[in-house]
Amino acid sequence: MTAECIKISEMSRHVGQEVTIQGWLYNSRAGGKVQFLIIRDGSGMCQGILEKKEGAEELFQEVKHLGQESSLRVQGMVREEPRSVGGYELALSDVQIVHKTQDYPITPKSHGIDFVMKNRHLHLRSRRQWALARIRHTVVEAIRNFFNSHGFTLVDTPIFAPAVGEDEQTLFNLDYFGEDVALSQTGQLYLEAAAMSLGRVYCFGPTFRAEKSKTRRHLTEFWMVEPEIAYIDLDGLLEVAEQFVYSVVQAVLKDRQVELEILERDVRVLQKIKPPFVRLSYTEAVELLHSDKVKLFLEGQLQQKQEQVKQLEDHITQWTGEQEVSKKQWQKDKLSQQIQQAREDINELQEQINNIPHHMELAAGFRWGKDLGGSDETIISQLHEQPVFVHRYPKQAKAFYMKPDPLEDRVVLNFDCLAPEGYGEVIGGSMRQDDYDALLARIKKEGYEVENYEWYLDLRRYGSAPHGGFGLGVERTVAWLAGIKHIRETIAFPRMMGKIYP
Ligand code: 4AD
Ligand code: MG
Numbered sequence: 001m002t003a004e005c006i007k008i009s010e011m012s013r014h015v016g017q018e019v020t021i022q023g024w025l026y027n028s029r030a031g032g033k034v035q036f037l038i039i040r041d042g043s044g045m046c047q048g049i050l051e052k053k054e055g056a057e058e059l060f061q062e063v064k065h066l067g068q069e070s071s072l073r074v075q076g077m078v079r080e081e082p083r084s085v086g087g088y089e090l091a092l093s094d095v096q097i098v099h100k101t102q103d104y105p106i107t108p109k110s111h112g113i114d115f116v117m118k119n120r121h122l123h124l125r126s127r128r129q130w131a132l133a134r135i136r137h138t139v140v141e142a143i144r145n146f147f148n149s150h151g152f153t154l155v156d157t158p159i160f161a162p163a164v165g166e167d168e169q170t171l172f173n174l175d176y177f178g179e180d181v182a183l184s185q186t187g188q189l190y191l192e193a194a195a196m197s198l199g200r201v202y203c204f205g206p207t208f209r210a211e212k213s214k215t216r217r218h219l220t221e222f223w224m225v226e227p228e229i230a231y232i233d234l235d236g237l238l239e240v241a242e243q244f245v246y247s248v249v250q251a252v253l254k255d256r257q258v259e260l261e262i263l264e265r266d267v268r269v270l271q272k273i274k275p276p277f278v279r280l281s282y283t284e285a286v287e288l289l290h291s292d293k294v295k296l297f298l299e300g301q302l303q304q305k306q307e308q309v310k311q312l313e314d315h316i317t318q319w320t321g322e323q324e325v326s327k328k329q330w331q332k333d334k335l336s337q338q339i340q341q342a343r344e345d346i347n348e349l350q351e352q353i354n355n356i357p358h359h360m361e362l363a364a365g366f367r368w369g370k371d372l373g374g375s376d377e378t379i380i381s382q383l384h385e386q387p388v389f390v391h392r393y394p395k396q397a398k399a400f401y402m403k404p405d406p407l408e409d410r411v412v413l414n415f416d417c418l419a420p421e422g423y424g425e426v427i428g429g430s431m432r433q434d435d436y437d438a439l440l441a442r443i444k445k446e447g448y449e450v451e452n453y454e455w456y457l458d459l460r461r462y463g464s465a466p467h468g469g470f471g472l473g474v475e476r477t478v479a480w481l482a483g484i485k486h487i488r489e490t491i492a493f494p495r496m497m498g499k500i501y502p
Contacts, residue, residue, distance in 0.1 A: 001075050001096060009043035011088040014078045021046070021090065022098075024125070025070045027108060028063075029330060035064050037092070038085065039074060044258075045127070047081070048074050048090040063095050068107065069125065071098040109333050110340035120493060121502045131259035132489055135252060136478045142251035143225050143472070146244050147202045152227060155194040157187030157203045163452035165189055166399055170209035172220075183208035186471060189401070189456055191228040192432060195467055196459055202227040214497055215374065216486040217424065219475060221495035228469035234413045234431055237468050238389055241417055241427055242275040244472075245387060249273045252481045265483040269385070269421060278388040282411065285372065285380055285390050289363040294379055298363070302356045305349050312342045312349075348485070371397040372416070377424035384420055391415040400442045403431040403468075413468070423480040429470020436460040 003018040011019070023041030030036075037048040052060045066072070076090035106122055116123045123129055147154070160176060166185040173182050187203035194201045204225040211218040227240065249270055252260070260267055280288070288294060316339055323335045359375040366376060372390065380388055392411040395404055402412035414430030433439045439460055443453050450457075478490035488494040493502065 001073050001094065003075050007043040008039070008041045008046045008086065011044075011046060011078050011086070011090075015080055015088070016078065018075065018077050018093070019090075020073060020075045021048075022073045023071070025066055025068060025072060025101075026127075027068065028066060030064060035060065037063070037074070037095075039072070039090075040125075040127075040130075042130075045085050046088055046090060047084045047086075048076060048092045048095075050092040050095060059095060062097065066097065067101040067104055069104040069122075070101040072096060073098060107333075108330075108337070110337040112340075113344075117488065117494075117499070118501070124492060127262055129489065131256075131262040132478065132482055132484070133492065134259050135256050135263075135482050136474065136490060138252050138255050139248055139474060139478050139481065140223075142248040143204065143244075143474070145251070146247045147225075147227060150200070150240075152200045152202045153194075153198045155187075155191060155198070155201045155203055156205065157184065157190040157194075159184045159206070159208075161185070163189070163456075164446075164448055167209070168446075170211060172208045172210050185209055186224070187226050188228065188469065188471065191226055191469065192467060193455070193459055195228040195230045195469070196463060196465065199230050200227070212497060216479075216488075217374065217476060219487060219491070219494055219496055222487075222491070223474040224471045225474065226469060226471040228467065230465050230467045232431075232468055233466065234391065234415070234468065237429060237431070237470060238277075238279065238391070238415060239275075241389070241415075241429065241470055242277045242387070245277075245417065245427070246273065246275050248477065249481065260482070263482050263484065265481075270481065272385055273387065273420075277386045277417070278384050280380070280388055280390050282372075282390055282393045283368065285376075286366055286368050288380065288383070289366045289376055293383070294363050295360065297383060298356055298360045298379070302353060305353050305356075309346055309349050309353070312346050316342050369394045369396060374424060377416075377418050378422045381418040381420050381424050382422045384418075387420060387426075388418045389415045390418060398430070400446050400448070401430075401432050401439070403433045404438075415470075417470075417472075419476070419480040421480070421483075423476065426476045426480060427470050427472045429468065431466065431468035434460055434464045434466055436464065 001020040003020045005020040005022065006014055008021060021039060021041055023039050025037055026040045026045060027038040028035065033052045035050045037050065039046055039048050050060060050063055073096040074090065074092055075094040076092040079089050079091055081089040105119055106116060160181050161184045162181050165188060170185065171182040173180055185207060187205065191201055191203050202225060207222055207224045209220060211220055253267060253270055319335045319339050323332055326332055326335065362373060362375055363379055391414065392405055393414055395410055395412050398412050398414055402414050405411050405413050412430060416425045417427035418424050419426045436457060440457060443450055475487040475490040479487045488496065
């Protein structure tokens with residue numbers, strides 16, 4: 001290979017030139033005297049066209065029988081071709097096979113989610129997973145950019161934690177040289193100490209929670225970014241949170257158009273996101289859940305989903321018929337993929353349909369004082385186009401460190417940010433209890449070992465100041481922006497109950 005080596009993403013700058021690309025064979029298709037190769041190199045995908053030429057029959061045959069995911073170097077002339085993947089293609093003059101692959105387990109035919117998750121180390125090479133990884137990258141980059149450009153200092157907080165940070169029920173306990181400690185559920189408590197030194201700080205790292213239920217929103221290991229700010233009030237926190245979320249949405253819209261398109265994300269709903277977000281007190285949220293508006297909305301959903309199921313069933317019948325008469329293998333594969341997807345969608349819809357009466361009951365019977373459940377959040381977020389800040393939850397339902405509202409002692413100065421379209425909570429945050437006596441009393445009431453919290457109480461003994469912050473979960477944010485149902489695909493190697501391989 002003599003030509004300059006470039007990335008597929010750079011092809012637009014090399015039209016008319018001979019170039020080399022190094023990558024993997026994503027797919028291949030025969031077309032008489034030519035072979036169409038879809039090549040990926042990590043930066044993008046392109047089509048390479050190899051013609052059967054005199055004197056090069058052997059290479060042509062070898063390439064024709066190359067298995068999916070063989071690694072190769074190719075050389076060819078870059079041409080503009082709007083119909084081709086990525087808009088450019090390569091007229092191949094040479095192919096160098098780096099490694100021949102046979103029987104790659106993940107074929108263009110469709111596989112069930114359990115199968116691909118067991119093969120996650122290979123699954124990452126698929127177009128969809130490639131797109132998701134790049135969206136996640138941009139989300140993380142935008143998160144760092146926002147805090148770095150708004151006067152925050154990064155502080156890395158420990159992962160071995162000697163005390164409850166958020167919720168006793170979800171602690172991962174481990175033996176630390178004979179001492180019981182847990183994996184960190186939040187960096188917040190340590191961050192509060194750092195905020196008293198640096199004013200505005202943030203931490204960004206892995207977070208661990210022994211979530212014993214399998215839901216589409218819960219991982220046992222996830223990434224959370226947490227800012228903490230000294231001398232702020234709840235309104236101020238909400239303003240930071242909405243500017244922050246807005247900046248992340250904008251970055252993804254700007255830098256990840258191709259990826260959003262691959263995922264068939266309806267970007268119009270993201271384009272509408274703009275501060276100010278909706279503000280709804282918990283008490284108002286409960287009233288909303290009890291209202292006819294919610295009842296009518298859920299009844300409408302039920303009907304809509306039943307119609308969708310019917311439509312999908314009709315499609316399956318039609319595609320099955322087409323499959324029987326289609327002659328080309330790739331057409332059959334494509335149809336079988338569509339059918340499999342439709343079946344999965346039907347199962348999912350059916351489950352949602354079965355759940356609606358239950359969710360209706362939960363909403364109508366919701367009692368003031370409980371934490372909002374997943375289905376309640378889903379309903380509230382489906383009723384709004386903008387993210388919703390639900391603020392001032394009942395004290396009894398929330399963590400020990402939250403500061404009660406001086407105007408209404410039964411609620412705390414906290415908020416959750418619910419992403420629209422039913423995605424639900426992406427941020428949890430609050431003002432912190434800064435009064436020594438009140439905090440001590442609450443720690444005792446929870447039955448925590450006061451000794452473990454002496455350092456935390458010191459922050460209220462020496463120069464206590466009003467402060468607050470919040471935490472945003474990266475995976476839930478990526479799932480929302482990418483428009484995917486389950487957060488298991490938003491991280492390279494997800495950890496959930498019953499899922500630790502690979
Ligand atoms: O609401 P949470 O529990 O808040 C805290 O941990 C606070 N200490 C944050 C703070 O004020 N500094 O969690 C914050 C966010 C949630 O809104 C959600 O996005 C994410 O973390 N999260 C999870 N993501 C995936 N899987 C889980 N099991 C999650 N639990 C929380
Ligand atoms: Mg929360």
